[in-house]
Amino acid sequence: xxxxxxxxxxxxxxxxxxxxxxxALRAAAGETELKDETGKPIVSYIxxxxxxxxxxxxxxxxxxxxxxxxxxxxxSPPGADIFPVRESLKRLGLSDGYVLLAVRAQSPRxxxxxxxxxxxxxxxxxxxxxxxxxxxxxxxxxKGAGGLVAGEFTMSHPDLVTASISYSWGWWTxxxxxxxxxxxxxxxxxxxxxxxxxxxxxxxxxxRDTYERVKAKGYHVIYREFEELGERSYHPTSNDxxxxxxxxxxxxxxxxxxxxxKLLAAFDTAENNAKNKAKPPAPIAGYxxxxxxxxxxxxxxxxxKLFVSSDAGVRAAAAETCNHGxxxxxxxxxxxxxxxxxxxxxxxxxxxxxxxxxxxxxxxxQQILIQRATDQSLDLDARLDAADGLAxxxxxxxxxxxxxxxxxxxxxxxxxxxxxxxQAVALLALAPIRRYIVGGADEGQFPPEEGWEKWxxxxxxxxxxxxxxxxxxxxxxxxxxxxESVDLFCxxxxxxxxxxxxxxxxxxxxxxxGYVPAEEVVGMMYAIGKGVQQDYHEAGxxxxxxxxxxxxxxxxxxxxxxxxxxxxxxRDPELTARWAKFLLAHPEYxxxxxx
Amino acid sequence: xxxxxxxxxxxxxxxxxLLLAAAAVAFAQQPNTPDNYYAPExxxxxxxRLATQLQTNVTAATEPRLDQIGNRLAAQSxxxxxxxxxxxxxxxxxxxxxxxxxxADWRRLQLxxxxxxxxxxxxxxxxxxxxxxxxxxxxxAHAIGHIALRHPTVGMTRGELAQVxxxxxxxxxxxxxxxxxxAVALKRFAFxxxxxxxxxxxxxxxxxxxxxxxxxLLAYLRTLPAPQGEDLSVxxxxxxxxxxxxxxxxxxx
Numbered sequence: 001x002x003x004x005x006x007x008x009x010x011x012x013x014x015x016x017x018x019x020x021x022x023x024a025l026r027a028a029a030g031e032t033e034l035k036d037e038t039g040k041p042i043v044s045y046i047x048x049x050x051x052x053x054x055x056x057x058x059x060x061x062x063x064x065x066x067x068x069x070x071x072x073x074x075x076s077p078p079g080a081d082i083f084p085v086r087e088s089l090k091r092l093g094l095s096d097g098y099v100l101l102a103v104r105a106q107s108p109r110x111x112x113x114x115x116x117x118x119x120x121x122x123x124x125x126x127x128x129x130x131x132x133x134x135x136x137x138x139x140x141x142x143k144g145a146g147g148l149v150a151g152e153f154t155m156s157h158p159d160l161v162t163a164s165i166s167y168s169w170g171w172w173t174x175x176x177x178x179x180x181x182x183x184x185x186x187x188x189x190x191x192x193x194x195x196x197x198x199x200x201x202x203x204x205x206x207x208r209d210t211y212e213r214v215k216a217k218g219y220h221v222i223y224r225e226f227e228e229l230g231e232r233s234y235h236p237t238s239n240d241x242x243x244x245x246x247x248x249x250x251x252x253x254x255x256x257x258x259x260x261x262k263l264l265a266a267f268d269t270a271e272n273n274a275k276n277k278a279k280p281p282a283p284i285a286g287y288x289x290x291x292x293x294x295x296x297x298x299x300x301x302x303x304x305k306l307f308v309s310s311d312a313g314v315r316a317a318a319a320e321t322c323n324h325g326x327x328x329x330x331x332x333x334x335x336x337x338x339x340x341x342x343x344x345x346x347x348x349x350x351x352x353x354x355x356x357x358x359x360x361x362x363x364x365x366q367q368i369l370i371q372r373a374t375d376q377s378l379d380l381d382a383r384l385d386a387a388d389g390l391a392x393x394x395x396x397x398x399x400x401x402x403x404x405x406x407x408x409x410x411x412x413x414x415x416x417x418x419x420x421x422x423q424a425v426a427l428l429a430l431a432p433i434r435r436y437i438v439g440g441a442d443e444g445q446f447p448p449e450e451g452w453e454k455w456x457x458x459x460x461x462x463x464x465x466x467x468x469x470x471x472x473x474x475x476x477x478x479x480x481x482x483x484e485s486v487d488l489f490c491x492x493x494x495x496x497x498x499x500x501x502x503x504x505x506x507x508x509x510x511x512x513x514g515y516v517p518a519e520e521v522v523g524m525m526y527a528i529g530k531g532v533q534q535d536y537h538e539a540g541x542x543x544x545x546x547x548x549x550x551x552x553x554x555x556x557x558x559x560x561x562x563x564x565x566x567x568x569x570x571r572d573p574e575l576t577a578r579w580a581k582f583l584l585a586h587p588e589y590x591x592x593x594x595x
Numbered sequence: 596x597x598x599x600x601x602x603x604x605x606x607x608x609x610x611x612x613l614l615l616a617a618a619a620v621a622f623a624q625q626p627n628t629p630d631n632y633y634a635p636e637x638x639x640x641x642x643x644r645l646a647t648q649l650q651t652n653v654t655a656a657t658e659p660r661l662d663q664i665g666n667r668l669a670a671q672s673x674x675x676x677x678x679x680x681x682x683x684x685x686x687x688x689x690x691x692x693x694x695x696x697x698x699a700d701w702r703r704l705q706l707x708x709x710x711x712x713x714x715x716x717x718x719x720x721x722x723x724x725x726x727x728x729x730x731x732x733x734x735x736a737h738a739i740g741h742i743a744l745r746h747p748t749v750g751m752t753r754g755e756l757a758q759v760x761x762x763x764x765x766x767x768x769x770x771x772x773x774x775x776x777x778a779v780a781l782k783r784f785a786f787x788x789x790x791x792x793x794x795x796x797x798x799x800x801x802x803x804x805x806x807x808x809x810x811x812l813l814a815y816l817r818t819l820p821a822p823q824g825e826d827l828s829v830x831x832x833x834x835x836x837x838x839x840x841x842x843x844x845x846x847x848x
Contacts, residue, residue, distance in 0.1 A: 461770055468769075472776040478702070480829075481776060482694060482754035482783040483761045513758070516765035517772055553769040 031078060031104060034119075034126055043119035044104035046079040048086065049131055050096045058132035059259045061293050066098045066137030066247065067127055069120065071146025073168070073231075074111030078104040081143050081233055088239040094247055099131050111145040114173070117153055124160065136162065136251040136296070141243070143167040143233035144203075147193075151210070154189045155219075159253045163246040165192045167233035168203050170210025172536070172564045174217055176529030177500045182218050185329065186297075187253050191221040192242040196229025202563070203231060209560035212465060217528045218497070222361050225400035241396060245360045248326040250296035260298075263290040267302045280306065283317035286349075292324035300327030304334040316345040322353035329364045332357050336368035340382070351389050358393030361404060369393065370410040373422075380419060387414060387422055391429035398432045402459040408433075412452045466524060466553070469493075469517035485513035489521070496530065504531030511542060519546035520554040527561065536567025544578055547586075555582070555589050632755065633748035635674065639714030641748060645695040646716045655680040655718060664732050665717070665739075671804040672743050675715040679735065682710075683721040694751040697741040697794070699787040699829040707819055711738040711794075713747035729811035733798060736805075736812070740797030746790045753786060780827075787829040792839050799843040809844050813837055 034042045054063040068089075072080040079102040089095045103123060106115040127133055138161050142150030147166030152173050154164035170193075175182075182188050191214055195207040211223045222245065229235050256264065267280045267288075281290065288306075291299045306318035319338050322331070338350035357365035372378060372386035394407045402408055414426035427434070427445075433455070435446040448455045461468055470493040472479050472486060477494030479486035492507035504525050510518035523542035526535045540561045546554035558579070562569050569575055583590050633641065649655070661679040669677040701710040710718040717738045719731075726734065741747070757779055764775035795812065802809040816837045822828035830836075 468773055471773045472780060474827075479776070479780060480699070480783055480827075481757050481761055481779045482750060482786075483757040483779065484754060485758055486761050486776060486779075514762050516762075517769075517776075520769070549766045551769050551772075 034123055036122075042122050043106070043116075044078065045123055046082065046102040047127070048082060048100040050098070053099070054132045056128075056130055056132055059257065061134060061257070061260050061263060062290070064132045064134040064137075065096075066139065067124065067131075067133055068098050068100050068243075068246075069124075069138075069140045069142070069150070070100055070102045071112055071140065071142030071149050072102065073144030073146055074105070074109070075144070078102045081141065081146060084234040084239050085141050085243065087234075088236065088243045091236065091240055092244055092247070094243075098247070099127060099133070101127060105145075112142075112149045113145065114152070116149060117156070120149070120153060121157075121160070134257075135160075136254045136256070137247070138251065139163050139165070139246045139249075141165045141233075141246075144169045144231075147171070151191065151193075151214075154191070158187060158189050159251070161189055162251040163190045163192065163249050165194070165242040165246060167194045167235075168196065168199055168207065168231055170206045172210075172213075172527075172566050174213070174528050174534060176534045177531060178533065179501060181496075181498055181500050184218050184220050188219055189251075190246075190249060191219050192245060193221060193223045194229070194233070194235070194238045194242065195223075195225045196231065196235070197225060197227050198230035200231060205560070206563065209557070209563075212557075213524070213528050216466060216524050217530065220361065223401055223403055224396055227399065237396075241359070245326075248292075248295065248324070250294070252296065256294055256296075256298050260294045263294055264299060264302050267291070267306065280309075280314060283313075283320070287317050287320035287324055289324070291318075291321050295325040295327065297328045297330070299325065300331030303327055303331055307334050307338055312341075312343040312346060315341065316343060316349055319346050319349035319353060323349065323356065326357070326360070329362060332362050332364040333368075336364065339368060339372065339386070347385070351385050355389035355392040358389065358407070359396065363404075366390075366393065366404055366407055370406060374410050374413060380421070383419075384421055384425065387425040391425050394429050398429060403463060405456060405460040405463055408459065409456055412456060415452070466517075466521050469521065483515075485510045485515035485518065488513070489515055489518045492518075492521075500531030502531070511545075516546050516549045516551050519549065520551050520557070523554060523557060527557070536561055536564065537569065537572070538567075540567050540569040540572075540575060544575060544582070548578065548582060555586065559589055559591075630752055631745055631749050632752045633745075635745070638675065638742075638745060638748050641695045641751070642712040642714030642716055646712050646718075649682075649696075649710075649712070649718065653682045653718075655682040657681070658719075658724070660724070660728075661719060661731070661735075664728060665735050667807075668732065668736050668739055668801055668805050671801055672739050675742055677715045677717060677739060677742070680716065680718050681721050681724065682718045694754050695747045697738075697746045697750070697787075697790060699750070699790075709734050709738040711741035711747070713742065713745070713751075715742055717742070726815070729808060730815045730818075732802060732805075732807050733809075733812040733815040736798035736801045736807075737794050739801060740794030741790065744790070744793055744797055746794065750786070750790070753783070757783060784827055784829060788831045791830055792836060795836055795840045796843045799840055800847060803847055809840075809847075812840050813844075816840060 031044045031046055033044050036042055050065065053065060058064060068085055070079070070081040070085050072078060082100050082102050085100055086095070089098055101123060103112070103116060103120060105112045106119060107113065124138065128135070140150035140154055140161055142148070142165070144167070147169040148171040150164040150166045151171040154161040155174055193207060193211055193214070195204060197204070211221065214221045224238055226235065226238060229238070281288065291302060303318050303321060306314055309315050309318070315338065319335060322335055332354070335350050335353060338346050339354065341347050341350065354365045354368055358369055369386045369390045373383055373390050375383065390407055390410060394411060397403055397407070408430070411426045411429050414422050415430070417423045417426070433448055435448065437443050437446070450458070470490065472481070473490035473493055474480050477491040479490045488506050489510035492503045492510065495503035495506065507518050507522050507525060511522040519542050523539045523546060524530070525532055526539035526542065528534065540558060543554045543558040543561060547558055561567065657679070658681045661681060665677060665679040695713045697711045698706070698708050705722070706720050707723070709720070709723065712718070717735065719734070723731065723734060760779045761776050764779055765772050767775050798812055799809040802812065816833050819833045821832055822830045825832070
């Protein structure tokens with residue numbers, strides 16, 4: 001009887017909780033129609049704004065809000081992906097700062113795509129008229145077809161969107177760099193891609209294929225794979241990491257508003273009046289919220305001055321501010337100097353921020369942590385601090401994709417340390433990669449099957465991708481084989497970041513002379529629009545040509561190109577015949593039957 | 596290029612076989628009896644093209660002191676017509692034709708050598724004018740050696756053969772291709788080092804023929820920095836060059 005009573009109580013409690021939640025979810029699902037001046041519907045949308053939002057037109061940055069678009073998979077109703085974003089914002093304590101938007105697809109079949117771009121632009125314009133939106137804080141989050149829109153829209157609208165988070169699917173259309181090279185540091189948006197290993201097979205291949213192309217394009221991209229995740233985007237681990245990262249970023253192409261500049265100027269004035277002992281604004285909760293709010297490189301410049309303040313309190317608050325915003329690599333490098341600061345508060349704040357930045361793939365932060373963790377001349381505590389930071393930064397990579405092999409090389413080197421605590425940190429960080437046998441005669445803990453050195457080589461080659469081909473090039477873009485084709489290829493590689501069009505021409509000439517790596521790279525350049533108008537048909541041609549010469553990466557890329565449906569490859573009789581012939585010799589690239 | 600087009604009509608295995616055969620021919624080239632696809636009269640034409648490109652990117656000028664020393668040496672090496680220029684500033688553009696000049700890394704700023712262009716033009720970095728007449732003569736004699744021994748066009752010939760080699764080497768698995776292409780590059784480095792030593796040998800003889808002291812070459816070689824990465828350097832270690840030059844001086848006495 002007592003047991004029954006208890007289960008009844010449990011049931012009642014469950015019903016009450018469910019009862020509270022369901023109406024809330026239903027209310028959120030209310031769609032509204034956005035109409036143009038003539039009353040014609042533009043898009044059906046769902047909006048969730050924080051309570052007590054300031055009126056539209058508010059210019060005080062502290063009372064402005066950001067916007068996060070939440071795009072759903074083609075099988076889900078609009079608004080389905082608001083939930084993970086809302087929950088994550090709650091956990092991060094950011095709910096008050098963001099308006100969430102979802103849209104119904106224009107396509108009656110439900111899949112979001114390029115047809116939704118203009119309605120999305122108009123909806124954003126509406127949001128900016130309705131809420132006090134800060135244009136430097138617009139983000140996109142999407143799953144499946146929604147992930148495609150998040151990625152593609154962000155790439156094509158760098159002046160509108162700051163960062164994109166996508167789950168479970170990829171995208172193909174990318175802006176062509178014909179004269180101006182992509183500038184990942186000063187103007188390009190940033191990307192976060194998530195793939196669950198329990199997802200559909202063709203999702204796995206598509207997301208991986210997209211990652212290779214986003215990487216080749218040169219964008220800053222954080223790419224995570226999770227063993228336990230399926231075809232979902234509710235995944236607090238990655239949600240919090242991604243949204244925590246995105247909301248710290250500010251649009252690089254939009255300068256701070258006059259009010260934002262005023263917030264920065266308050267610190268500058270203090271700097272100029274150092275002789276009068278004028279102090280910068282007092283920190284709140286240990287940091288400078290106004291600098292974190294303005295964010296980006298403009299606030300970074302101010303922080304860099306505060307890092308060298310003679311007042312340890314100011315230094316500590318400035319370092320702590322880095323735990324609330326991202327300010328770019330220059331500021332990270334300056335922050336790195338505080339890691340050896342005499343004040344423990346300053347040191348600790350700097351260390352935590354560097355660990356976060358390294359987790360979000362700041363090469364500067366990673367280098368600083370690696371250097372300190374492996375510097376035998378430092379005392380143990382200093383090394384341990386840096387090693388802990390490194391372990392934290394490697395955490396999500398260790399269980400997924402090792403995007404930054406240098407961190408793992410450092411951790412592996414620390415396994416051999418005589419120092420037990422250091423060794424323990426490294427072993428724990430590398431635990432997901434080590435093998436464990438519990439029970440039986442073979443019980444023990446072991447390195448990966450192939451041994452650490454081979455494993456490191458493997459992950460390094462995987463991440464380098466097409467870049468491994470350039471290992472034959474010396475400085476200055478010459479190969480020293482004496483062969484013209486390799487010299488052209490190397491010259492192309494040396495030019496790619498500042499003159500993509502010339503780089504493309506040079507690489508194309510190398511490919512036309514039959515240099516196979518160049519054939520593969522030219523295919524990739526066509527696929528991502530690097531120095532040439534994006535053209536999947538040409539990409540396919542070159543991928544297949546390289547594949548026929550035995551290049552495995554090109555064969556995989558050709559499969560991806562076929563799957564994308566771009567470039568009408570399947571309608572080209574010559575390519576179709578060549579591919580059929582290729583498959584006879586290489587059945588491992590055949591499509592899985594039944595799809 | 597033509598080879599490749601022909602091969603594409605064969606099956607893959609046949610294609611591989613033929614390419615390997617072509618590579619075997621290329622591998623069989625002995626470094627000390629190198630073939631030169633260019634006739635001696637072609638050297639000036641090939642060199643002129645490079646010199647024209649070079650002169651649009653760097654400021655070149657004649658210099659009486661250079662002419663005086665150079666012409667004395669040139670008189671002993673009649674095959675080509677030598678002309679001497681001082682150059683400064685500017686950086687040769689990356690699309691400048693690659694192999695028609697020596698040393699192999701002539702694009703590098705702050706060269707310690709003169710640039711010897713096929714057919715007879717020699718470009719001396721202005722910084723080298725600070726050397727005394729004896730060393731300057733050694734520098735020019737070495738450059739004349741490259742031209743007289745036709746290293747630029749021999750190098751271009753080898754580049755064309757290497758083209759076939761890298762074609763084959765690049766047809767490896769994606770991860771292995773760079774290593775195989777590296778192997779081709781290693782052979783080229785060895786060739787370039789061999790050319791430096793050969794030009795030193797020629798310079799010793801030329802200096803002696805012109806009635807100058809070949810020991811100036813030793814003095815000059817002693818001022819050179821040690822190259823980094825033995826296998827990946829276009830220069831032999833200076834100590835090696837000095838030893839070789841000393842032997843050459845001894846032999847010719």
